[in-house]
Amino acid sequence: xxxxxxxxxxxxxxxxxxxxxKISHLVEIVRQSVPLGIAAVGxxxxxxxxxxxxxxxxxxxxxxxxxxxxxxxxxxxxxLVVLLVLLIGAGIGAVNGYFISKFKVPPMVMTFAMSxxxxxxxxxxxxxxxxxxxxxxxxxxxxxxxxxxxxSVILYIAILFFIFVFILNSTRWGKSIYYIGNNKKxxxxxxxxxELRIILTYTFSSVMSIIAGLILSGYIGVASYNIGIxxxxxxxxxxxxxxxxxxxxxxxxxxxxGALIITLVNSVLxxxxxxxxxxxxxxxxxxxxxxxxxxxxx
Amino acid sequence: xxIRILKVRTNKDLVFRFFFIAVIILxxxxxxxxxxxxxxxxxxxxxxxxxxxxxxxxxxxxxxxxxxxxxxxxxxxSTIISASMMEYGxxxxxxxxxxxxxxxxxxxxxxxGLFIAKLKMEPLIVTLATSTILxxxxxxxxxxxxxxxxxxxxxxxxxxxxxxxxxSFLYFLVIFLVFYMLLHYTSFGRHxxxxxxxxxxxxxxxxxxxxxxxGVYMLSSLCASLSGLVLAARMHSGDPTAGExxxxxxxxxVLIGGTTFNGGEGGINQTLxxxxxxxxxxxxxxxxxxxxFYQNILTGLIVLVAAIYSAFNQ
Numbered sequence: 001x002x003x004x005x006x007x008x009x010x011x012x013x014x015x016x017x018x019x020x021x022k023i024s025h026l027v028e029i030v031r032q033s034v035p036l037g038i039a040a041v042g043x044x045x046x047x048x049x050x051x052x053x054x055x056x057x058x059x060x061x062x063x064x065x066x067x068x069x070x071x072x073x074x075x076x077x078x079x080l081v082v083l084l085v086l087l088i089g090a091g092i093g094a095v096n097g098y099f100i101s102k103f104k105v106p107p108m109v110m111t112f113a114m115s116x117x118x119x120x121x122x123x124x125x126x127x128x129x130x131x132x133x134x135x136x137x138x139x140x141x142x143x144x145x146x147x148x149x150x151x152s153v154i155l156y157i158a159i160l161f162f163i164f165v166f167i168l169n170s171t172r173w174g175k176s177i178y179y180i181g182n183n184k185k186x187x188x189x190x191x192x193x194x195e196l197r198i199i200l201t202y203t204f205s206s207v208m209s210i211i212a213g214l215i216l217s218g219y220i221g222v223a224s225y226n227i228g229i230x231x232x233x234x235x236x237x238x239x240x241x242x243x244x245x246x247x248x249x250x251x252x253x254x255x256x257x258g259a260l261i262i263t264l265v266n267s268v269l270x271x272x273x274x275x276x277x278x279x280x281x282x283x284x285x286x287x288x289x290x291x292x293x294x295x296x297x298x
Numbered sequence: 299x300x301i302r303i304l305k306v307r308t309n310k311d312l313v314f315r316f317f318f319i320a321v322i323i324l325x326x327x328x329x330x331x332x333x334x335x336x337x338x339x340x341x342x343x344x345x346x347x348x349x350x351x352x353x354x355x356x357x358x359x360x361x362x363x364x365x366x367x368x369x370x371x372x373x374x375x376s377t378i379i380s381a382s383m384m385e386y387g388x389x390x391x392x393x394x395x396x397x398x399x400x401x402x403x404x405x406x407x408x409x410x411g412l413f414i415a416k417l418k419m420e421p422l423i424v425t426l427a428t429s430t431i432l433x434x435x436x437x438x439x440x441x442x443x444x445x446x447x448x449x450x451x452x453x454x455x456x457x458x459x460x461x462x463x464x465x466s467f468l469y470f471l472v473i474f475l476v477f478y479m480l481l482h483y484t485s486f487g488r489h490x491x492x493x494x495x496x497x498x499x500x501x502x503x504x505x506x507x508x509x510x511x512x513g514v515y516m517l518s519s520l521c522a523s524l525s526g527l528v529l530a531a532r533m534h535s536g537d538p539t540a541g542e543x544x545x546x547x548x549x550x551x552v553l554i555g556g557t558t559f560n561g562g563e564g565g566i567n568q569t570l571x572x573x574x575x576x577x578x579x580x581x582x583x584x585x586x587x588x589x590x591f592y593q594n595i596l597t598g599l600i601v602l603v604a605a606i607y608s609a610f611n612q
Contacts, residue, residue, distance in 0.1 A: 052422065099602070104609040106559045108365070108422070109601060112546055116598030123591040233430060236423075246420055277441070280434030287427040292417050 002242055002257050005290075009261060013268040031150040033263035035060075035212040035219075037256040038156065039231055040238035041163060042208030044255035045201050047239050050181040050246050051100060051107030053205045056212075056235050057228030058115035058122075059089060063213025065122040068132035068223035078135045085210050092118065093206030097199030111202075130223030142218020152215050159211070160256055168252055173200045181248030237283055238262045241290045311556050315571035322578055332585050340462060345577045347455075347466040347528045348373075350570075352544055353551040354477050355521025357569040358514045360552050362494040363561030364421035366515060368410060369522035369548055371432035372403050373541025376526020378436055381445025381536025392451045399523050406432060407519030411512030425515075429545070436538040445536035455531035466528045473524065477566055490514060495562030550597075551576050554604040572604075 014021040039056050046053045063085050070081045096114055099105045134142075144151040168174040176197050180187045188194045209231075216227055241261055242254030265286065269279050326333040352369050359366045376399045383398070385391040406428055413424040455466040481487035492500040493510045501507045522541070529540055555572030557564025579600065583593050 099606065103606045105602070105605040106609075109549070109553060109605045113598040113602040113605070116594050116601075120591050120593075120595030120598065123594070128591070233426065236426065240423055246422075277434045277436075277438035280430050280437065282434075284427040284430030284432075284434065287423065287430070288413065291419055291423055291427075292413065 002254050002261075006257060006261055006264075009264055009268075013264065016268060017271050027149065027153070029264055029267055030156075030260065031153050032267065033256070033259045034152045034156045035216040036231065036234055036238060036263060037259035038159065038208050038212040038215070039235045040255040040259040041160070041252060042205030042212075043235040044239045044242075044244050044250075044252050045177055046107070046205045047236075047244055047246055048177045048181045048248050048250070048252070049198060049201050050184065050248070051198075051202070052111065052236070053096070053202065053209075054108060054111040054232050055092065055096065055115040055118060055206065056209045057231040058118035059092060059206055059209035060213035060216060060228035060231055061225060062118050062122045063089070063210050064217040064220075064227045065126050065130060065223055065225070067138065067214070067217055068130070068134055069126060071132065071135040071138070073133040073135060075135045075137060078137050081135075082138075082214065085214070086207060089206040089210035090203050093203030094199050096206065097202035098195075100202065101195040101198035126223070130225055133222050134217050138214060138218040139221055140218070142215050142221070152218070155215070156256075164253055173197055177201055177252075178248045181246060183248075233283070234262055235259075237287050240287055243290075243294050245294070312567060312571065315556065315568070315575070319571060319574050319578065322575075322582070326578075326582050326585075330582075330585055333582070336462065338581070338585070340458065340464065342577060342581055343462070343467045344464055344532065345581065346573060347464075347470040348525045348532070349544065349547055349551060349577060350470045350573050351473060351521045351525040351528065352548040353555075353569050353573050354474065354566050355518035356548040357552050357555075357557055357564070357566050358477075358481075358490060359421070359518045360549075360557055360559060361490050361561055361564065362511055362514050363497070363559065364414060364511070364514070365425060365549065365559075366410065366518045366522075367422065367425040367545055368406060368429035368432060369518060369525075370541035370543070370545035371429040371436060372406060372519050372522035373526035373529060373544055374436045374538050375399070375402060375432060375541075376523045377530040377533060377540045378440045378445065378536040378538060380447050380451065380527065380530035382440065384448050384451050386448035387450060388448075389450060392448075396527065399527065400520065403519040403523035404516050407516035408512060410519070411515035414515065415508040415511040433538070440536050440538050443535060443537040443540075447530050447534045447536075452531040452534060455528055466531070469524075469528075473521075474566065474570070481565055486510070486513070491562050493561075547576065550601045550604070553601065553608060556608050558608055575600075 010021070010026075019025060039060070043053055043056060066085055066088070067081050070084075071077055092114065096107075096110055099110050100107050140151060141155060142152055146154055172192075176187065176192055179190075180192075180194070180197060184194075212231075213228070220227065238258035238261070239255055240258070242250065242258030244250030244252070244254055244258075262283070265282060266279055269282060332338055352373065356366055356369060379395055379399050379402075383391060383395040410421075410425055410428055413419050414421050455464065455469075457465050459465070459468065481490065489500070489505045489510050492503070492505055493507050497507055522544075525544065526541060530536065533540065551572035552564075552569050553572065554575055555564070555568035555570065557568050579597070580593070583596065588596070
């Protein structure tokens with residue numbers, strides 16, 4: 001169903017602007033959708049369990065601020081810094097998951113409050129002025145090409161492959177996110193370690209946001225406070241558009257496709273010369289339409 | 299018997315919160331001459347209404363286990379229409395603008411309620427989507443802050459009785475009373491609690507849950523538009539992002555006040571404490587010159603603590 005929508009969208013954009021049907025342009029669209037796709041996969045896992053992660057933009061921005069300041073364009077620190085931010089991301093997600101599962105804080109409130117904490121944190125860390133740049137390897141990840149294909153796309157496919165094949169269907173956690181969202185009480189009564197699974201879910205989402213932040217930082221190369229803007233709405237839109245619901249229905253695999261759809265729509269609108277206002281209106285309308293269409297199946 | 303237990307629990311929480319507020323006010327008054335000043339009191343009285351109206355509306359929605367994320371966009375819309383369509387010295391244009399603002403807000407509230415009640419979609423998603431659409435429209439009409447709100451409009455809100463109490467605060471008191479009576483002395487209000495407590499059973503008991511839900515979202519949008527009008531009068535201009543922060547601030551106020559997302563518990567008295575606490579907090583932090591960065595962290599922490607505390611008490 002999702003792929004049909006995608007095909008239709010590509011056809012429509014081809015009619016509006018024939019240039020969009022060139023392979024190079026389609027590859028470019030995929031490249032643009034990479035950070036969103038990764039963040040959307042994390043968001044999808046969270047939404048499947050009936051929650052939501054509003055700390056995505058703050059996490060992405062935090063990644064950018066930290067790595068630019070610590071790397072300063074020097075190569076040698078790369079591995080350590082990347083490990084550091086991944087650890088920080090895991091920590092953020094774990095805290096989110098902990099409070100949501102143990103203290104029953106509503107996910108919306110928890111992740112929103114967390115985003116305020118993160119924002120305050122990186123503001124204090126950077127003292128109000130974003131400075132620095134990423135190391136050459138990160139730059140390569142975000143903007144380099146391998147045999148003409150953007151490296152980030154290759155990395156993206158590798159990450160998705162790893163997640164979908166090894167994590168989602170093979171680990172107990174991966175399988176449980178579906179039924180936790182579908183019937184929380186039943187899931188708890190069935191004896192699974194509910195709190196641990198929730199913590200893992202939010203940790204997963206935050207780590208995904210960090211990875212998205214790394215790739216995005218590689219693309220822009222410098223520090224910026226605005227890098228994460230829009231990723232909260234966009235990641236939720238990408239998930240929702242792909243048919244994933246808050247009740248554990250839908251497949252995680254749909255998330256990257258949802259991200260692709262959102263990116264495609266944005267790109268078509270931009271190429272038509274329509275700017276921010278209409279993009280917002282279109283995005284909102286798409287969400288409403290797609291979700292109500294999916295809802296008929298419930 | 300269940301209701302009586304509920305009331306006792308509610309009263310204890312309420313008293314605790316008001317006590318907390320009293321302590322904060324006391325300490326601040328002792329330690330800061332600025333806080334005690336008349337100018338600061340007027341400041342606080344000015345800050346309360348914008349947050350208060352929208353938080354009252356949000357309370358109603360949260361009582362039905364929903365959420366309304368579109369309130370910020372409605373507020374921005376109010377400021378934009380006020381700043382664009384009102385003419386100086388022409389009260390008719392003021393009336394017409396207010397009428398339009400209220401009509402549009404009720405329309406969006408109706409759309410929200412429709413999708414949520416009839417199409418059974420998640421409130422989070424629906425209100426997020428309508429908020430996005432409305433923000434798009436707002437940005438289209440007024441891409442940058444601008445416009446002008448004439449004084450015959452702003453005076454309606456800023457005139458101070460006895461030089462202390464702004465009219466906007468008086469409106470707040472009136473609306474608060476109206477909604478309090480709505481919630482506690484009408485069947486509509488009781489039905490709101492019923493729907494929030496257990497929607498299925500409420501439906502089986504003959505309550506028209508769809509109508510209640512649609513009504514609640516329309517009221518929330520109405521309250522948001524009132525907030526927007528007050529904001530417009532304060533800012534004297536329009537701003538497409540004016541309401542942005544207010545969405546989550548209204549939710550925070552409701553949460554700090556003690557109404558939970560489970561629905562059916564709490565009310566606007568609770569939210570009142572949340573509103574006062576948040577306003578006082580911002581006021582005190584600004585007075586003590588705390589940098590916005592740290593204010594961010596503090597706000598997040600406060601919301602967190604409040605959420606944990608209220609979740610604990612279930």
